[in-house]
Amino acid sequence: MNARSPTSPVEVRVLSGTGVCGSGFKESSLEAGLAKRPHFIGCDAGSTDPGPFALGTGGTAFPVRAIKRDLRLMLRAARRAKIPLLIGSAGTAGGEPHLALFGRLIEEIAHEEKLEFPMALIHAEQDKEYLKRRLREGRITPLSPAPDFDEQTIDRATRIVGMMGDEPWLRALDQGAEVVIAGRSSDCAIFAGIPTRLGVDAGIAWHAAKILECGAAAVISRPSPDCMFATLRGDHFDLEPLDPALRCSPLSVAAHSLYENADPFRLVESSGVLDLTHVTYEALDERRVRVRGSRYEPAARYTVKLEGAELVGYQSIVIGSIRDPYIIRQIDSWVERLTERVRGRVADVLRGDPAGQSYVFNVRVYGKNGTMGALEPVTEIRGHELCLVMEATAPSQEIATTIASMARHQALHLPIPEWRGFITGMACPYSPAYLERGPVYRFCVNHVVEPDDPYEMFPIEHVHVGN
Amino acid sequence: MAKLGELARLIRSKNAGPFELTFDIMFDDPASFERVRASGALSREVIARIYHLATKDVKFFVVPDALAFKASIPRPRFQSDLADSDNHGGQQYAPLIDIEIA
Numbered sequence: 001m002n003a004r005s006p007t008s009p010v011e012v013r014v015l016s017g018t019g020v021c022g023s024g025f026k027e028s029s030l031e032a033g034l035a036k037r038p039h040f041i042g043c044d045a046g047s048t049d050p051g052p053f054a055l056g057t058g059g060t061a062f063p064v065r066a067i068k069r070d071l072r073l074m075l076r077a078a079r080r081a082k083i084p085l086l087i088g089s090a091g092t093a094g095g096e097p098h099l100a101l102f103g104r105l106i107e108e109i110a111h112e113e114k115l116e117f118p119m120a121l122i123h124a125e126q127d128k129e130y131l132k133r134r135l136r137e138g139r140i141t142p143l144s145p146a147p148d149f150d151e152q153t154i155d156r157a158t159r160i161v162g163m164m165g166d167e168p169w170l171r172a173l174d175q176g177a178e179v180v181i182a183g184r185s186s187d188c189a190i191f192a193g194i195p196t197r198l199g200v201d202a203g204i205a206w207h208a209a210k211i212l213e214c215g216a217a218a219v220i221s222r223p224s225p226d227c228m229f230a231t232l233r234g235d236h237f238d239l240e241p242l243d244p245a246l247r248c249s250p251l252s253v254a255a256h257s258l259y260e261n262a263d264p265f266r267l268v269e270s271s272g273v274l275d276l277t278h279v280t281y282e283a284l285d286e287r288r289v290r291v292r293g294s295r296y297e298p299a300a301r302y303t304v305k306l307e308g309a310e311l312v313g314y315q316s317i318v319i320g321s322i323r324d325p326y327i328i329r330q331i332d333s334w335v336e337r338l339t340e341r342v343r344g345r346v347a348d349v350l351r352g353d354p355a356g357q358s359y360v361f362n363v364r365v366y367g368k369n370g371t372m373g374a375l376e377p378v379t380e381i382r383g384h385e386l387c388l389v390m391e392a393t394a395p396s397q398e399i400a401t402t403i404a405s406m407a408r409h410q411a412l413h414l415p416i417p418e419w420r421g422f423i424t425g426m427a428c429p430y431s432p433a434y435l436e437r438g439p440v441y442r443f444c445v446n447h448v449v450e451p452d453d454p455y456e457m458f459p460i461e462h463v464h465v466g467n
Numbered sequence: 468m469a470k471l472g473e474l475a476r477l478i479r480s481k482n483a484g485p486f487e488l489t490f491d492i493m494f495d496d497p498a499s500f501e502r503v504r505a506s507g508a509l510s511r512e513v514i515a516r517i518y519h520l521a522t523k524d525v526k527f528f529v530v531p532d533a534l535a536f537k538a539s540i541p542r543p544r545f546q547s548d549l550a551d552s553d554n555h556g557g558q559q560y561a562p563l564i565d566i567e568i569a
Contacts, residue, residue, distance in 0.1 A: 048485050051547040051554045145486050145541040254533040258491045262483040262539035264530050281532060307485075312549060360549055371558050373550070375518060375543055393549060442548050443485040 010199040011233040014191055014208065017043035017074045018225045019215035021087060022062030027073060029227040029242035034077050036229055039198070041078045042190045043070070044213045045102070046089020048307060048443070049260075055309035056158045056441030058097030064105070067091075071102070072109045075179065079115050085179045086169060086190050093307070094184030095125045095159045102181045107465055116466025117179055120172035123459045124161045124183025126306070128154050130457075131449070139450040140306070146446040153310070153444050160308035160445060165270035166193030167454035177462060184307060186269055187213035200232045206274045207294035208237040210267060211256060218256035219246045236292045238284060248289045250281030270305075270454065272298045303448035304457055310444040313360075314397040315437040316404035318390040320411060320426040326418040327425050328367075328386055335363045338390075338411050345406040350399070359394040359403055388426065397436055404434040471509065472564030474499040480560035485546035487539055488556045490514070490563065494534040503536070504529065506569045514538045517562050 015038035018025040022045065033041075050061035060067065071087070078085035091098025103121050110116065131154050134140050142149065154160070161184040170193045172180045182190070191209035196202050208230045211218045216226035219241050227242045239248050257276055258264045267274040278293040327334055342361050350356030366387035369376035390411065392403035411426045451457050472478060476495040483489040492509065494500040503509055511527035514520075518540055526539040543559075544551035553559055 048546070049482055049555055052485070053547075143486075145545075147545065250532070251534060254530070255491075255493055255535060258489075258493075258530065258533060258535055258537050260481050260483055260489070262487045262489055262526060264528055264533070264535075264537050279532070362549065364552060371552055372561070373543070373552055375559070375562075377517070377562050391549075440547075440549075443545055446484070446486045 009233060011231060012195040012198050012200050013038045014195065014212055014230045014232065015041045016191065016212040016215050016228045016230075017041060017070060018227060019044065019213070019217055020047060020062065020225070021045035021070045022060070022067035023225040024066065024070065025215065025226045026243055030073055030077055032242040033227050033229050034081055038081070038083060038229070040084040040086060040194050041074050042086040042088070042212065043074060044088050044187045044190055046092050046094050046184060046187070050092060052309040052441040052443045054092035054098070055095060055161070055307060056311065056439065058095065058159075059092075060098065060101070061092040064101070068105050068109065071105055072113070075106065075109055075115065076113060078179070079117060084173060084194070086182075087180070088182045088185035088187065088190035090181050090183060093159070093161065094182070095161050096123065096183075099123060099181065099183045103463070106179065106181060110465045118176050119179040119181065119463045119465045120175065120177030121461045121463060122164065122168050122172055122180065122182040123461065124164055124185065124457070126160045126162050126457060128157075128160070131160060131306075134449050134451075140447050141450075143305075143446045143448060147444055149445050149447055157308045157310050157444055158441065160306055162449065162457040163270070163305040163307065164458045165189050165302075165304070165454050166196070167271075168458040168460060169193045170197055171455060172460050175460065175462065179465070183458075188267070188269060188274075195232050201235065202272070202296035203274065203294040204232055204235070204237050206269065206296050207276065207279070207291060208232050210274065211239060211253065214256065214259070216241050216243070216246055217259065218253045219248050220252045222246065236290050238288055238290050240288045247287045250283055250289055253289045253291065254281050270299070270302055272296050301450055302454060303450055305448050306445045308443065308445040309441040312440045312442050313393045313395055314400045315391060315393045315440045316397070316400040316434045317392070317437060318404050318408045318411075318428065318433045319430065319435070320388045320390070320408070320428045320433070322386045322388065322426055323384070324425060325384070327416055328381055330416065331365055331368060331381070331386060334414060334416065335365065338363065338407070338414055341410040341414065342403065342407050345410065346403060349402065349406065353399075355395045355399040359392060359399065361403060361407065362391045364389040364391065393440060397438065401434055401436055408433045468567050468569060470564060471503065471566040471568055474503060474568060478560050478563050480556050480558065482542070482546055482556040483539055486542055488542045488559060489537065489539040490560055492536040492563065497534060500531070500534040503568055508566055508568050509536055511538070513566065514540065518543065
């Protein structure tokens with residue numbers, strides 16, 4: 001890659017498709033971005049925000065049809081403009097099934113659109129023996145807070161991915177790829193590599209990347225997800241939303257540095273820390289903002305963050321509601337009595353089955369503290385009805401449903417002292433009353449690995465797409 | 468006196484990854500932001516008390532460029548653990564709304 005001319009200062013223009021591939025953007029915004037002659041199109045496709053299920057099941061948080069729509073538009077645009085397309089954290093979690101899905105979608109689109117190009121797939125799912133070796137060498141260390149993580153955790157994990165830096169991206173491009181689809185990646189790394197390679201200051205490149213990876217999220221008011229454009233040069237970058245109805249202001253861009261970060265001034269990446277302490281924001285006009293003063297401090301040691309999911313069990317739930325004020329006023333003791341009866345029924349029915357010893361039964365009481373649990377400061381119940389979610393988690397779906405079904409029956413007819421006779425004390429909207437939620441997962445790691453180099457955890461596979 | 472919710476343009480909570488929860492308290496105008504800052508009613512200690520934490524476990528930031536305060540805490544339950552009730556962490560800010568500002 002050699003876009004640096006000796007006679008003119010470096011200027012790199014970047015088009016971000018949207019905040020998450022599959023969440024959508026306007027075709028007119030993408031076209032407006034293309035008209036500004038970007039050096040490349042990038043888009044993040046991942047997040048831990050939907051929870052561990054994507055990592056656990058291999059599924060995606062956004063519908064595959066919506067993902068394909070966004071990929072098609074970005075791929076067509078990139079091929080037309082003859083610029084690279086970079087898609088990171090494929091399929092929400094960026095593991096092997098997610099990367100394979102995106103590779104397949106790109107191949108389908110290429111076939112349908114009659115496109116041909118060299119593509120790289122960068123793998124991010126980690127080999128368990130590799131992780132165990134690094135753990136034994138003391139080269140896997142916890143972030144804070146972190147769950148316990150040992151060789152047994154690695155064995156139990158359904159899937160563990162590493163979060164790549166910008167280096168594997170650049171290597172894939174250097175090796176000839178024009179479309180790069182990566183497994184789990186730092187969101188910023190998708191956008192920071194090419195500008196730094198072309199000579200943009202690292203602080204400017206990583207800060208612009210931080211904003212670009214969220215698409216149009218840094219605008220004043222964003223009615224729906226959309227594209228974002230950045231121009232990087234010298235000591236600053238300029239941000240411009242591509243929908244003429246959207247505007248960036250110094251306040252909106254500054255405020256964006258808060259979103260989903262624990263620390264608004266220091267953002268940790270594999271190769272360093274982006275320091276925003278001395279950043280200034282200047283309005284260029286009603287819609288564009290110039291950002292200066294971002295710094296990138298190289299790290300003393302290169303680290304790769306891990307994300308992993310472990311199967312907790314299978315879950316079945318029953319949703320019910322209570323309208324009887326006598327039951328509502330004694331809901332805590334009612335739940336205790338219900339839990340005791342469920343325990344008794346499990347002992348009767350699952351006697352001798354080890355599954356009967358390793359289930360979790362929990363009742364969420366909406367209308368009391370369903371949202372905040374023990375942290376709920378409001379202690380009295382102010383509503384006239386409650387919603388209950390009764391939840392059984394067990395080693396198999398069949399056992400979970402067995403327990404949930406018994407809980408339904410016990411809850412329906414649980415006696416209270418105020419009434420004499422056989423009562424039905426809960427309303428159930430569904431028949432059957434239980435819902436099988438399938439496998440449920442937990443995030444099992446919040447640690448970093450110290451690899452020998454930025455590449456060893458992320459093998460690059462080259463594919464020629466098209467005829 | 469006014470409640471924090473009446474002065475802020477936005478109070479929100481959200482996951483900062485699966486293991487931390489972060490709160491943003493943002494203002495439209497410098498006067499409201501400065502009023503809250505001067506009142507001292509929003510602090511590391513107040514966040515620690517509301518979320519039942521030791522003060523040292525709360526990160527607290529004043530971000531004047533964004534007219535915002537920010538606090539980050541270890542998640543009360545890791546995201547999506549069985550006892551977690553808020554997978555996105557989006558509804559944990561409600562007690563902040565009622566903080567009284569002089």
